[in-house]
Amino acid sequence: MKLDEAKQHFIQSWGTLGSNWGINRTMAQIHALLLVSSEPISTEDMMEQLQISRGNANMNTRTLIEWGIVTKTHIPGERREFFVTDKDIWALARQIVKQRRQREIEPMLRVIQEVKNVEGNDKETKEFKELINDIDSFTQKADDLMDKFIRSDEHWFYRQLLKMV
Amino acid sequence: MKLDEAKQHFIQSWGTLGSNWGINRTMAQIHALLLVSSEPISTEDMMEQLQISRGNANMNTRTLIEWGIVTKTHIPGERREFFVTDKDIWALARQIVKQRRQREIEPMLRVIQEVKNVEGNDKETKEFKELINDIDSFTQKADDLMDKFIRSDEHWFYRQLLKMV
DNA sequence: ATGTACTTTCAATTATTTCTGAAAGTTTTA
DNA sequence: TAAAACTTTCAGAAATAATTGAAAGTACAT
Numbered sequence: 509m510k511l512d513e514a515k516q517h518f519i520q521s522w523g524t525l526g527s528n529w530g531i532n533r534t535m536a537q538i539h540a541l542l543l544v545s546s547e548p549i550s551t552e553d554m555m556e557q558l559q560i561s562r563g564n565a566n567m568n569t570r571t572l573i574e575w576g577i578v579t580k581t582h583i584p585g586e587r588r589e590f591f592v593t594d595k596d597i598w599a600l601a602r603q604i605v606k607q608r609r610q611r612e613i614e615p616m617l618r619v620i621q622e623v624k625n626v627e628g629n630d631k632e633t634k635e636f637k638e639l640i641n642d643i644d645s646f647t648q649k650a651d652d653l654m655d656k657f658i659r660s661d662e663h664w665f666y667r668q669l670l671k672m673v
Numbered sequence: 674m675k676l677d678e679a680k681q682h683f684i685q686s687w688g689t690l691g692s693n694w695g696i697n698r699t700m701a702q703i704h705a706l707l708l709v710s711s712e713p714i715s716t717e718d719m720m721e722q723l724q725i726s727r728g729n730a731n732m733n734t735r736t737l738i739e740w741g742i743v744t745k746t747h748i749p750g751e752r753r754e755f756f757v758t759d760k761d762i763w764a765l766a767r768q769i770v771k772q773r774r775q776r777e778i779e780p781m782l783r784v785i786q787e788v789k790n791v792e793g794n795d796k797e798t799k800e801f802k803e804l805i806n807d808i809d810s811f812t813q814k815a816d817d818l819m820d821k822f823i824r825s826d827e828h829w830f831y832r833q834l835l836k837m838v
Numbered sequence: 839a840t841g842t843a844c845t846t847t848c849a850a851t852t853a854t855t856t857c858t859g860a861a862a863g864t865t866t867t868a
Numbered sequence: 869t870a871a872a873a874c875t876t877t878c879a880g881a882a883a884t885a886a887t888t889g890a891a892a893g894t895a896c897a898t
Contacts, residue, residue, distance in 0.1 A: 511798050514791040518805070521784040528777055530695045532886065533834040543804060546797050551845080561888045566846060568811055568886095587896075588844055597807045612693055626679040632711050639708060640683070642692050642762045649834060656837050669814060672821050697856070716875080726858045731876060733856095752866070753874055 515544045519558075534560060535568040539577065539593060548581050548590030577603045598662040609654045613647060620644045680709045684723075699725055700733040704742065704758060711744050713755030742768045763827040774819045778812060785809045 509517075519540040524534025537558055542549055554565040569591055574580035577600055578593045594600060623640055626633060659663065674682075684705040691701025702723055707714055717731040734756055737743035742765055743758045759765060787803055791798060822830065 509788065509791050511791055514788040514801065517784065518788050521781070525777065525781060530693050534886075538736055547798055561693065562845085563847075563889065564887050570846090589829060595804060595807075597804075597811045601811065612690065616686070616690060619682065623679040623683050625674065626674050626676055626677055635711055636679065637674060637676060637710060639760060639762075642760075646762045649831065652834055656834075664719050666814065668833075668837055669817055669821075671836060700857080727875085728859065728877075729857050735876085 518544060532568070534558065534564055535571055538565065538568050538573055542578060542591060542593040543595065548583060548592045550588055550590050552588075567654070573601065575607050598665070602658050605654050606658050609651065609658070613651045613654065616647055617644075617651070620647065683709060697733070699723065699729055703730065703733050704737055707743060707756060708760065709760040713748060713757045715753050715755050717753075740768065740772050763830070767823050767825070770819050771823050774816065774823070778816045778819065781812055782809075782816070785812065817833055 519537050522540035522543075523533040523537040526539075529534045529546050538554055541554060541557060551562060551569070554560065554569070555562060558565075569578060572593075573580065573591075578591050581590050583590055594603075604607045620640055620643060624637070624644075626636060659666075684702050687690060687705035687708075688702040691704075704721055706719060706722060716727060716730045716734070718825045719725065719734070721728060723730075734743060738745065738756075739757075743756050746755050746757050748755055759768075785805055785808060789802070789809075791805075799814040825833075
């Protein structure tokens with residue numbers, strides 16, 4: 509397999525993987541393109557290599573920047589902007605976990621708090637409260653794990669895995 | 674807050690949470706409805722409570738069954754089918770992790786294997802190979818963690834969390 | 839100040855996903 | 869065996885999400 513072929517294949521797969529996780533395909537593809545590129549990439553490059561429009565490239569790149577996994581950079585003598593991503597997969601994973609934690613765990617905990625205030629003492633209400641408490645406890649533990657992961661490094665994670673039986 | 678109100682609110686939020694994770698809203702809502710119901714639920718019940726069509730209810734329930742998180746049940750004297758879900762949140766989490774592992778980790782590892790066979794010895798190829806190796810190593814560790822989680826119980830998970838600093 | 843090179847925005851279009859509902863299929867009952 | 873009770877299927881409709889492209893915006897250079 510030739511390098512370009514391999515890169516292309518990787519970009520496509522990364523796109524599919526992303527869309528399975530509620531991340532739009534183009535956004536994941538732009539990220540993959542940055543991952544496999546040895547040089548910073550311009551909007552033009554993205555448009556050409558991924559066959560997408562300027563608007564699409566611009567919007568999705570912006571979202572990647574907001575997520576903190578892509579950064580703008582400048583090349584001396586060049587006027588336009590270039591983009592790069594951190595090639596450290598662990599840093600990437602941490603950043604993504606951080607985002608999802610903020611965007612999903614927090615709203616979930618808020619909903620849990622809200623529905624905890626349900627009135628009544630009958631069997632059905634008690635069952636409901638028990639369910640909500642279980643979800644609360646689970647969510648808090650997931651939150652705790654994510655928090656530890658975000659603050660960790662690769663070796664920490666590896667050591668934790670080894671400690672588990 | 675009244676019980677019905679709380680249930681309704683929970684069902685909506687569960688739907689939103691699901692759709693953030695690439696699970697369709699109705700499917701997540703059906704699951705939530707089953708979670709908060711003290712009795713088994715029929716297709717008719719779903720249609721009425723979630724205001725959805727028969728086909729929609731049927732298809733999404735089937736998918737939940739395929740995922741192993743909902744099961745058919747029968748009520749003595751009733752001809753039609755009823756559905757229930759396990760109220761154990763940990764069992765649910767394990768089942769979901771199991772599904773996603775199978776549906777996403779395995780294809781990812783296959784792609785990684787494919788692009789590993791890239792030809793060439795130049796700097797760019799080496800960089801690409803290094804990236805792929807990092808992703809491979811990360812994916813394998815994620816796979817390992819998921820595997821341990823799937824085989825675990827709540828207490829195991831809790832103990833692991835405590836062991837982590 | 840004007841032109842040039844580039845970036846951003848967003849209304850309109852296109853693609854994708856989800857949902858409906860009626861018809862076909864299946865199982866039970868009489 | 870036939871009708872009734874229920875479930876499944878799937879083509880088309882509707883809803884939602886993603887994308888385009890041209891116009892507006894910005895910043896730099898002369």
